[in-house]
Amino acid sequence: MKYRTSWIMLSFTLIIGMALFSCSAPDEPTYGPDHPDPNPTGKAAPQLDSLSTSEGYLKDVIQIYGSGFITTPEYNLVSFGKNVGKINSATTSELTVQTPNLSNDTVDVRVSVKGSEYWSQPLSFIFKNTLQTIDEEIVWPNGVAVDGDGNVYIGSADAGTIYKVTPDGVKSEFASVPVSGSIRFGPDNYLYVCEQGEDKIERISPDGSTIEEVVSVPSPINFDWDQNGNMYIVENETGIHRLDTSGSLTYMADLSTVKCNRVFGNYLYATAIWDGKISRFEITSDGLGDEEVVMEEMDSPLGIEFDAEGTMYYTLAWETNLYTLKEDGTEEVLYEGELMTPMHYINFHGKIMYIVYPGWGDVGKTMSAYIGVEQAPNYGLQF
Numbered sequence: 129m130k131y132r133t134s135w136i137m138l139s140f141t142l143i144i145g146m147a148l149f150s151c152s153a154p155d156e157p158t159y160g161p162d163h164p165d166p167n168p169t170g171k172a173a174p175q176l177d178s179l180s181t182s183e184g185y186l187k188d189v190i191q192i193y194g195s196g197f198i199t200t201p202e203y204n205l206v207s208f209g210k211n212v213g214k215i216n217s218a219t220t221s222e223l224t225v226q227t228p229n230l231s232n233d234t235v236d237v238r239v240s241v242k243g244s245e246y247w248s249q250p251l252s253f254i255f256k257n258t259l260q261t262i263d264e265e266i267v268w269p270n271g272v273a274v275d276g277d278g279n280v281y282i283g284s285a286d287a288g289t290i291y292k293v294t295p296d297g298v299k300s301e302f303a304s305v306p307v308s309g310s311i312r313f314g315p316d317n318y319l320y321v322c323e324q325g326e327d328k329i330e331r332i333s334p335d336g337s338t339i340e341e342v343v344s345v346p347s348p349i350n351f352d353w354d355q356n357g358n359m360y361i362v363e364n365e366t367g368i369h370r371l372d373t374s375g376s377l378t379y380m381a382d383l384s385t386v387k388c389n390r391v392f393g394n395y396l397y398a399t400a401i402w403d404g405k406i407s408r409f410e411i412t413s414d415g416l417g418d419e420e421v422v423m424e425e426m427d428s429p430l431g432i433e434f435d436a437e438g439t440m441y442y443t444l445a446w447e448t449n450l451y452t453l454k455e456d457g458t459e460e461v462l463y464e465g466e467l468m469t470p471m472h473y474i475n476f477h478g479k480i481m482y483i484v485y486p487g488w489g490d491v492g493k494t495m496s497a498y499i500g501v502e503q504a505p506n507y508g509l510q511f
Contacts, residue, residue: 169243169244169245170243170244171241171242171243171244172196172244172246173196173240173241173244173246173247173248174194174195174196174197174204174239174240174241174244174248175194175195175196175248175249176192176193176194176237176238176239176248176249176250176251177193177194177195178193178194178251179191179192179193179237179251179253180192180193182251182252182253182254183253183254183255183256184227184253184254184255184256185227185231185255185256185258185498185500186227186228186229186230186231186255186258186498186500187226187227187228187229187499187500187501188226188227188500189216189224189225189226189227190224190225190227190253191222191223191224191225192206192222192223192225192237192239192251193221193222194221194222194239194248195220195221196220196241196248197218197219197220197221197222197223197239197241198218198220198241198242199218199219199220200218201215201216201217201218201223202215203218203241203242204218204223204239204240204241204242205239205240205241206223206225206237206238206239207236207237207238207239207240207247208227208228208230208235208236208237208253208255209230209233209235209236211228211229211230211235212228213225213226213227213228214226214228223239227253227255229460229462230255231255231256231257231258231259231463231466231498232255232256232257232258232259233254233255234252234253234254234255235252235253235255236250236251236252236253237250237251237252237253238250258497258498259463259466259467259495259496259497259498260495260496261493261494261495262280262282262293262297262482262494262495262496263280263282263291263293263299263493263494264491264492264493264494265299265491266282266284266287266291266491266492266494267284267286267287267487267489267490267491267492268284268285268286268486268487268488268489268490268492269282269283269284269285269473269484269485269486269487269492269493269494270283270284270285270307270308270309270310270311270322270472270473270484270486271283271307271309271310271311271312271321271322271473271475271484272311272473272474272475272482272483272484272494273311273312273313273319273475273477273482274313274475274477274478274480274482275313275317275334276317277295278294278295279292279293279294279295280292280293280482280494280496281293281302281311281319282484282494283305283307283311283321284307285306285307285308285486286489288304288305288306288307289301289302289303289304289305289307290302290303290304290305290307290311290319290321290332290336292336302319302332302336303319303332303336303339305321305323305330305332305339306323306325306326307321307322307323308322308323308324308325308349309321309322309323309324309348309349309350309364310322310349310350310351310388310473310475312351312352312475312506312508313506313508314331314353314359314508315353315357315508316334317334318331318332318333318334319331319332319334320342320351320508322348322349322350322351323348324347324348324349324364327344327345327346327347327348328341328342328343328344328345328348329341329342329343329345329348329351329361330342342371343359343361343371343375343377345361345363345369345371345377346363346366347363347364347366348361348362348363348364349362349363349364349387349388350362350387350388350389351389352389352390352391352396352506352507352508353391353506353507353508354391354396354411354507355391355505355507356373357373357507357508358370358371358372358373358411359371359372359508360380360389360391360396362386362387362388362389362398363386364386364387365384365385365386365387365401365402366382366383366384366386367379367380367381367382367383367384367386368380368381368383368386368389368396368398368409368416370415370416378415380409380415380416381409381416381419383398383400383407383419384400384402384403385400385401385402385403386398386399386400386401387399387400387401387430387472388430388431388432389432390432390433390434391411391507392434392438392440392504393438394410394411395408395409395410395411396408396409396411396416397422397432397434397440398432399429399430399431399432399442400429401428401429401430401445402428404424404425404426404427404428404429405421405422405423405424405425405426405429406421406422406423406424406426406429406432406440406442407419407420407421407422408420408422422440422453423453426444427444427445427446427447428444428445428446429442429443429444429445430442430443430444430445430470430471430472431443431471431472431473431474431483432474433474433475433476433481433503433504434476434503434504435476435499435501435502435503435504436501436502436503436504436505437454437455437501438454438455438504439452439453439454439455439501440452440453440454441462441474441476441481441499443467443470443471443474443483445469445470445471445472446469446470447469448463448464448465448466448467448468448469449461449462449463449464449465449466449467450462450463450467450471450481450483450497462497462499463497467483467495467497468483468485468493468495469485470485470486471483471484471485472484472485472486473486476499476503476504477503478502478503479498479499479500479501479502479503480496480497480498480499481496481497481498481499482494482495482496483495483496483497
């Protein structure tokens with residue numbers, strides 16, 4: 129009887145102990161054939177054979193050949209030094225990757241895959257220099273434009289001359305005009321020129337032989353066209369005018385301290401330097417809609433451009449960086465500390481941003497920065 133009672137007490141104690149243990153034990157699943165581990169480890173590192181090219185520019189698309197890759201792109205990771213490439217597609221033996229924002233550097237390319245704690249062996253990749261100096265002799269450069277043959281045009285407010293610089297670096301006088309403000313190619317491949325001191329915009333024929341007035345407008349400093357051929361002109365630090373295709377000039381919007389405008393899609397964007405904001409106006413059949421503030425509380429926004437993917441590029445007057453804002457709200461700094469200040473005039477052509485430091489009555493500088501993405505449509509340009 130005493131033995132039976134002891135056994136009952138022991139069994140009860142074991143049951144209680146097991147219950148308590150089951151309550152306090154961590155909830156760790158058991159993996160097996162019917163319940164595979166979603167994050168397995170121990171996979172071998174991939175092996176790299178070659179790159180489709182051993183040198184290139186930022187945002188180039190290259191192929192990485194090897195073995196051990198995973199066909200789901202996001203399960204692979206490609207490093208270019210301390211930066212990461214964007215994987216567009218993947219097979220077990222090939223990755224198609226967009227290179228990151230690097231310039232004038234040689235880095236190791238490595239690949240790792242989900243389930244492996246190791247990187248592949250490295251392959252070397254050279255990032256070409258994406259910054260070029262086009263001119264640093266012109267006094268008080270105002271505006272920059274590029275034609276279909278890659279010739280760069282730079283206006284000198286000091287000399288009253290538009291200079292032409294060939295891709296080989298040969299500089300010559302293209303036309304004599306009192307340039308003061310932006311220059312930009314427009315309809316019929318004419319070069320349009322702001323002349324603030326003369327209160328007008330003129331245009332120059334493609335061969336430089338003919339100069340004619342386009343419109344008389346107070347203090348024009350910048351302009352752009354919409355897809356219907358209407359021209360939007362910035363009156364320096366005052367507002368925006370529209371010159372329609374019939375030649376009628378209409379004052380469209382008050383915007384104090386406005387310096388630059390650009391058309392993207394169905395909107396006209398503008399920078400207001402001393403108000404510290406970038407605004408946009410919907411382009412309607414009647415003109416421009418109400419102002420919408422895109423960014424504010426900024427430190428002196430100045431130049432503005434767009435690429436074909438909808439990314440906005442802008443400069444801040446006293447900083448040596450190029451800033452971007454994507455349509456999803458993502459921001460990025462390009463060429464941090466590598467450019468000039470102030471960068472009053474910028475012009476996007478092809479995959480290159482052309483940038484001017486005016487020099488303010490002294491010698492200035494014009495340079496180019498490779499962006500790697502095509503410019504947004506320029507509705508005035510017909511190259």
